[in-house]
Amino acid sequence: MASFQYKIKAGETLYGISKRYDVAIEEICRLNRIKDANLIFKGQVLQIPSRQASGSRIASQLAGGRSKGPGEVIYGFQGAFPSPQELATRMAGFHRWAIFTMEHPVTELAQHRQYGAMPLAFGQPVYQHEQAFPALSYGRNGAATGALIHAAWPYYYRFLASYDPALSQIMAGQPLVPKSPAGGPSSFKAASSRAEMTFRHTRPGGNVLKVGTDRISTGKNLGRIIQGSSTRGTGQVVRIDPRVVKQGGGTFFSAREVLADLKKFEQATVRELDEASRGGRGQNHLDRLRKRLSAVNQSRTHVRSYGEGHGVNSIPAKSISPIKSLKAELYASRATQGLRFTGGVLVVYGAYESVDRIASAPAAQRPRVATQEAGAWAGGFAGAWAVGQVFAAGGAALGVATGPGAVVTGIIGGVVGGILGGIGGAMGADWVYARINDQ
Structure with missing residues (x-):
């Protein structure tokens, strides 16, 4: 024996x-x-x-x-x-x-x-x-997908300037409006393009008071804002939710859109400088265009540093909320960014595992394994997005429409939906495959 x-x-x-x-x-x-x-x-x-x-x-x-x-x-x-x-x-x-x-x-x-x-x-x-039916892997990939989709910190911030309404006035319904020579949102010289207005607002030295802009500056990088702006204005900081601005019909340009505008303005200035050089324009005109290009680069550096976004014409009060603790807000935003990064890493690793499972499966069963993997990823993405939206809507109905609580609600919904969608998608795909192939 x-x-x-x-x-x-x-x-x-x-x-x-x-x-x-x-x-x-x-x-x-x-x-x-x-x-x-x-x-x-x-x-x-x-x-x-x-x-x-x-x-x-x-x-x-x-x-x-x-x-x-x-x-x-x-x-x-x-x-x-x-x-x-x-x-x-x-x-x-x-x-x-x-x-x-x-x-x-x-x-x-x-x-x-x-x-x-x-x-x-x-x-x-x-x-x-996770050899037989890797439910844990499917669930983990779904959870990672939920974190990747919903662990986003969408908020921008502003230290209230001396010309801004007081926080109590904003909470009572008064919006933020641009600073202009006449004290109103419409008293500014029109720009030839949106890109020019963006440059005018972000150019070194601040706004040109003689012409004004239709913008209100905000920043996404709260740590940089705290470091560079805590002594400015009233010292009161507010949180701004661009999604609420847009839902109310307003306009808000993200930091990415602001940088894109500066790129367009830079390209237009380069063309203008080239035409001026070929057309024999005076040296003063050429120097002015070169200085403008240098200013665009400085503006770009500033926007990247602060993550600057722009409200246009006004930022409604309902999109603005006070911050009780800047330190807690900063930690929450960084934790969310870390969670999203982790989710992205796990998604990449999960994709590698999926490819490995398909490649290592017996040849006769490889199509079935591939079907399972495809179903798991499709179900995970769909479940993470849909359930995250449902949780977010439920949170809004309960009064948690913005702020850290809204982010947490969306993340929980995304993770739960991703887990259920990943496992359910794989099981459903396998069931369909078995029925089609009479197994």
């Missing part, structure tokens, strides 16, 4: 060892010439007999037949291990499979990895390695 060695640990008994390996105490005693089953000691090496019945059952499983679905697992193999080629032949037709061994060290299974086998210790739960 085949056997394997086992080293007794502190506190173990022959009864426990026999139950673990489904072998009678009498057989262990006979094989090891033990007269008293109670007289064993820590560190003693025993020979544990293999169960022929179990080996026959497992061998018959390995010998043939097709799996019933992705949940089937081959739980073990006893006796001498076959060659990788022989093992692959025996396993033909099975979806995903793992090899457990009672007699061989885990390292001896490494040669079988290229044929889809996963080296596991005997009795180790297969779900930890």
Whole structure:
């Protein structure tokens, strides 16, 4: 009878060892010439007999037949291990499979990895390695997708200037408006383009008071704003939600849009300088255009540093909320950014795992595995987006329409939806595949 060695640990008994390996105490005693089953000691090496019945059952499983679905697992193999080629032949037709061994060290299974086998210790739960139906992997990928989609910090900030309404007035419904020579939002000289107005507002030295702009400056980089603006204006900082501005019919340009405007204005100035050079314009005119290009570069640096965004004409009061603690707000925004980065990393890793699972699956089952993976990703993305929206809407109905609470609500919904969508999408895709192929 085949056997394997086992080293007794502190506190173990022959009864426990026999139950673990489904072998009678009498057989262990006979094989090891033990007269008293109670007289064993820590560190003693025993020979544990293999169960022929179990080996026959497992061998018959390995010998043939097709799996019933992705949940089937081959739980073990006893006796001498076959060659990788022989093992692959025996396993033909099975979806995903793992090899457990009672007699061989885990390292001896490494040669079988290229044929889809996963080296596991005997009795180790297969779900930890996501071999049969990797629900944990699908759920994790869905959760990561939810974090990637919803762990975004959409808010901009503004230290109230001396000409801005007081915070109490804003909370009472008074909007923020641009600073202009006449004190109103419309008293400014019109620009030839949106890009020119953007440059006018961001140019070094601040707004040109003689012409004014239709913009209200805000910044996304709260840490930089605190560092550079805490001594300006009233010292009161407010949070601005661009989504609420747009939902109310207003206009808000993100930092990315502001940078795009500066790029357009720079290109227009380069063309103007080229035409002026070819047209023989005076040196003063050419120098003025070159200074403008230099100013555009300075503006771009400033916008990137602060993450500057612009409200146009006005920023409605309902999109503005006070901040109780700048430090807590800063930590919350950075934690959210970190969560989103983590989600992105896990999505990339999950994609790598998906490709690996498809590539390592038996050729006959590769289309089915690919279908599962596609279903998991599609379901994860759809679930993360949809449930995140539902949670966000529910939070808004309960009075959490903006601020950190709204972000947290969306993230929770996205993660929950991603998990359910990832697992459900894989199961649904597999069900459809099985029906189409009559499996």
